[in-house]
Amino acid sequence: MAQEISVDIVQQAAGESSAMSIATLLLFPLMMMLILLPLRYFFTRARRNSKLPPSPPALPLIGHGHLIGSLPHVSLRDLARRHGGEDGLMLLRLGAVPTLVASSMRAAREVLGTHDRAFASRPRNVVSDVLLYGPSEVVFQPYGEGWRQARKLVTTHLLNTNKVISFRGNREEELLSKSTNDIVCRAVAGRSVRIEGRDLVFRQLIDKTFTLLGGLNLDSFYPGLAKVAGGVLMLPARRKAEKLRAEWSNLLDKVINEHADEIASAQASHDKSVGGDKHVESDFIHVLLSVQEEYGLTRENIKAILFSMLAAGTDTSYIVLEYTMAELMLHQDVMAKLQAEVRKSVPNGQKFVNEEDLTRMTYLKAVIKETLRINYSLASMEIILANLLHQFDWELPKGVDAIGMTEVFRLTVCRKEKLFLVPSSVIPSRPGYDAAWRGERVDHDPRQTANSSAMLLLPLLFLPLTMTLILLLPLHYIFTTRSAKGKSKLPPSPPALPLIGHAHLIGSLPHVSLRDVARRHGGEDGLMLLRLGVVPTLVASSMRAAQQVLCTHDRSFASRPRAVVSDVLFYGPSEIAFQPYGERWRQAKRLATTHLFNINKVQSFRGIREEEAGLLVDIISRAAETCTVVDMSKLLNKCTNDIMCCAVAGQSIRVNGRDMVFRKLIDQTFKILGGFNLDSFYPGMTNFAGGLLVLSSRRKAKRVRDGWSEVLDKVIDEHAAELADAKRNHDSGDDCRENPEVDFIHVLLSLQEKCALTRENIKAILFEMLGAGTNSPYLTLEFIMAELMLHQDVMAKLQAEVRKSIPKGQKVVHEDDLTSMIYLKAVIKETLRLHPPVPLLVPRMSHEDCEVDGYTIQAGTTLLVNVWAICRDPMYWVAPEEFMPDRFIYNGEIGGVDFRGRDFQFLPFGSGRRMCPAMNYSLASIEIILANLINHFDWEFPSGVDAIDMTERFQVFTCRREKLLLLPSLHGITHPSEH
The missing domain is CATH 1.10.630.10 (Cytochrome P450)
Incomplete structure (x- = not known):
């Protein structure tokens, strides 16, 4: 599966639309802190849409801290009697921490019995x-x-x-x-x-x-x-x-x-x-x-x-x-x-x-x-x-x-x-x-000890604290540097700046910047520790380092960093890619691997892939007949999107132009995920400021989520009605998981009760599958076509293999024909090596302290694995910058280094617990589309173009900056002229 996340180190501000530097963007919120904080109380009140427990009036900044006396249990009882609900629940805000107080037997039974698991964790300090x-x-x-x-x-x-x-x-x-x-x-x-x-x-x-x-x-x-x-x-x-x-x-x-x-x-x-x-x-x-x-x-x-x-x-x-x-x-x-x-x-x-x-x-x-x-x-x-x-x-x-x-x-x-x-x-x-x-x-x-409660000092503490915040912040670098001396051994790290840490070292292509920084400042083992804002970030840039963090210490790094945008978009999050490590994540992953992306299920959607590949061929054929240049970026995006949408929602995707709506929503989703999000650098600052500094991102994310929710609710309701009708008619829908014609929504609904899935859980999983299942195959196909146009010898060899593998008289390539296309698989592997869709993988986070290669890594450290750098490292690859598919062919068979998570010099889909569960599904789509494009058409540059700009753009995935415009011709027919 394409692994979507807004990588926490992205410097979107350095892109085309802004001339501001990353340092300016990071310092600006700090300078505005004192102005924004007093507004927190009013904004948070206006944003309360969900039904919350009763709460007494609060003060800005300190919340209800002033109401707590030297005996908090007595103060809380008195407050609950005056302001709490009849059920014994009351919501307070102590400083910036939302605090639920249970003061009755019924409330205690709810939080310690009915919802015991939800409240089973502890606050950290x-x-x-x-x-x-x-x-x-x-x-x-x-x-x-x-x-x-x-x-x-x-x-x-x-x-x-x-x-x-x-x-x-x-x-x-x-x-x-x-x-x-x-x-x-x-x-x-x-x-x-x-x-x-x-x-x-x-x-x-x-x-x-x-x-x-x-x-x-x-x-x-x-x-x-x-x-x-x-x-x-x-x-x-x-x-x-x-x-x-x-x-x-x-x-x-x-x-x-x-x-x-x-x-x-x-x-x-x-x-x-x-x-x-x-x-x-x-x-x-x-x-x-x-x-x-x-x-x-x-x-x-x-x-x-x-x-x-x-x-x-x-x-x-x-x-x-x-x-x-x-x-x-x-x-x-x-x-x-x-x-x-x-x-x-x-x-x-x-x-x-x-x-x-x-x-x-x-x-x-x-x-x-x-x-x-x-x-x-x-x-x-x-x-x-x-x-x-x-x-x-x-x-x-x-x-x-x-x-x-x-x-x-x-x-x-x-x-x-x-x-x-x-x-x-x-x-x-x-x-x-x-x-x-x-x-x-x-x-x-x-x-x-002192008799007075800590609560009593809270109002007196905050005023001078706020007034001196900006004076204290510049001391951060000095204090952290000194306090680090004599402590546990940490990975090598370049010199950092106060407040922003190493963020100024990250350019518009983070994977390239991180490789260059690691070569200058990283250790021989390929590990390097950065501080992006206030977030400690471990960067692994070698095969050995990748094996350490993704295999030896896989469990320690199995969690995900949280972000406001992904939390809003994915309901918590409650899907697979963004959800922190725990029982709910294990259940979601088990559901996906067992019922959605197992080999039999992937093969059951073969008809959809072949049908959509045929529709793509028809569109390009009409353009070839009129000698029209085609926008391959747009067509490949549409094709892969339609394949995933049909697999997820069946033929209902065609109703009322929903396929177009899905594509627009996917584009909006990745724009907001790939934007500059302050809480990725200063998660604490956004919490403390009551969300004011991420209010814009939160609102945009909510609008996108509402758009998804509206269209998904309609589709889910239609599928639920189909299942109900099938059961009434004693149809095979009574056990739809065994029916190869059913789509992913049927599967999820049939498992809803067994796996205790809420409507939000289902929508989050579908949301993730539609977005990730489209972008990864589409971007890989676009890079493949671009590389083939730049390497005509490879193009000719691949066309010869594909056309030789198709039986005479057969117009369309079927999936059965793919088994003999060894060179096609090598071309795909070589493209994934040079252009992994997610070059830093999806960021992980350590949920416990661990020792990696002799270095002490603290819990809460973000992990970035630079698979792009590893896949281009001359230590593991001959001529690593060259496009050479033959490196994966041994004695006429595909072999050698594989990308299924066991060879750590080649990890386009990751490895370990968080490896992409939909890898086989993505590869099946890539292979059938590529084979049909190569079989049916010969390809040329448009008139006046003799090369392709391979400049990359980093958003959530890595993609080409320019559209891929090509001139197709039907195999065996030459162009008299270009239309």
Whole structure:
């Protein structure tokens, strides 16, 4: 399939219609920033067409940030009561981030039950990305294959019921020691947590972690602004996070190495007491190391999971216990009833409560559930609480007659004041036990952070931030350059300019510019890292580099960068080419490859291809009879468009001139996709500005989409009516997928219920197929005819082969005849080598951190594979600039290097997960049309023309700048003159 996308590095402004440079276009929006931003509120209000949840009045720029107090959960409840809907839903805008608030059981069921999968991801921010390596653990990792694997690992091997029970001894022993932190640390790292005071270090690091995560992070409210400023505004937070991660890493590396040594020693001595999750004494690190190879875990993955478990497992249990004790002191009747139950459940003479005793403590469980309706780590909380109540009676200190229940909000809600209680009737225990519970320990106090909420600072922060934005932006280059030093190894990169990065190096033909830049500044392995605006862009310009990113790390680069225009045009997007990597994309691709572009389906449309090729021959024949010059660009475009339209919509395409409408819509689509789109360079800036800077592009895209929607809705409705009639008549339409005469719309409608396809999904897929299925074959055919006119020896050899392969008396070339046309296939391959339709392939994006050829590539990096440069590299090709079809013929057969994704020096259709699924369909159209053109006609230049201008123009595809005008003559008839 032709692979359509607006390549993010295109410099359309350098084209014919504008003399402005790329730098001017990129700097202009920044200079206009302060003028445009105050208008955001009014424009966004005017554009709200869809039904949205209720929302209170908002302020420009900060949205509803001023309505959130120091206890956000309380503020949100009050706002929901005043402004929310009856269903408990309310929509807020916190800074530039749209935020849906669910405040009722019904709303919670909708978002966490009915639409759980739609809301399964996490918002990203700089601090969590740095601290948690990507993130690459369970809590903060966005929804996707990586998260599913991490969750499966945790639930299967770490937190299943048997594993929780196996750590019972840790809980009972640590009860007599210090805190919930020690219980979690023991479960994670075993007794090694005691070495060199590591338990204290763990507690200190956990406090620092929650202090940093709970602080004011600008990108949580203005993710776009933080990106646009090149990280300057986030630099302090990033440096703090990197410093804290280094401390965690240093400690965890030591513990992991010790566990690895234990496992190695146990294996060497055939000792099975270590290293398996079946043994009750093994800790979480043992388990992770034992399944490391099975799950493909890196050291960073293991540290991120341990980090998450240590932090989350400590804070929740500790806070619930503190609240429980505070509530019991305020409700002495509950305290008395609970103590009576606990002491009655413990056998006489037994000093401490064991976990078997907990099964009889029904009221204790009710107290915990009432304290925090949703709770975690119940096993730890129950055993600690039961022992506290069994061994002690509790009083308030002298002079204190009540407990302050004022709360502080950070990542978790906790009480503002420490809880001081006086125990009596103490049962003797190990030294240091009662001091740990009298509030004398201060090394684990989460309230060392500021009490005020980050939300409270939002309105005060924004005004000076906006006023200083333009002053800060020029510092971007300096800061990013310095901060990059000493970090992970990155691919080579040329010198960049502030704000625009390397965009000034990209000319009107990006694939040519990138090849030249890579030769000067790229590495020997063919990799180069650019920054286009604020978007990090990895460029692969060699066979080795292509194999690395499209094969070895194919999954890491399987996603797509998002853009406003493609999102609007393709409903989300919800088709194959533009949709980000995930379950929905896999389903769409499976649908296309299984039901639309399999070999049998491609062959079933043979009649359409032969019919349309025959119509093209008729048109050119009439021109040949009158010696008229023909516009081959126009005719080839029409022919390939009609083939795809008939395959998609059947003969209904002829009704009311719909084929013409489709062609016009396709032209409009590629014009807008190939235009200059600011969000391709500054995705954050467009988000932050509320869409003002892309408002024009958005409106144009919506107009084009509405045009597509109108004509596709009519065609789909007609097909649905046909299917309904066929079912009523017990026709074969009841299982239309087996009928070779049906078109793509019939197939999609027959699979609609099975694949859960919406009307928008169907339209997006059809939209993509019509556009891509037309342009790639048409442009390839035009380049083939141009090259043949420039190489008359090749033209003569190809005509001889084609005419020899046709049986005598047969006028039209059929697809059965193509099997013997070896040279024709070689000509097509050579044209695809010199003129790949999408010279940079469809841009990919890394959705996770990975290491490519020793270089660290961060998640969110755009990938461009310069297949045009690779296909012309003298390292892989003899005389690479020459048109030589014979290079693909071996012993009279087509062979050698192929374009089906296995030979990485020849990738016109890509490779890997994102390889073009409709390659066979496009090739079938190219072959039958080319064979008929060569068989029926001899070709000449028009009068006064002796050459063809091969200058290219880059839009979405690469095409010739000038129309291809040729003079045909019927084979065997010469022209007396030109009309």
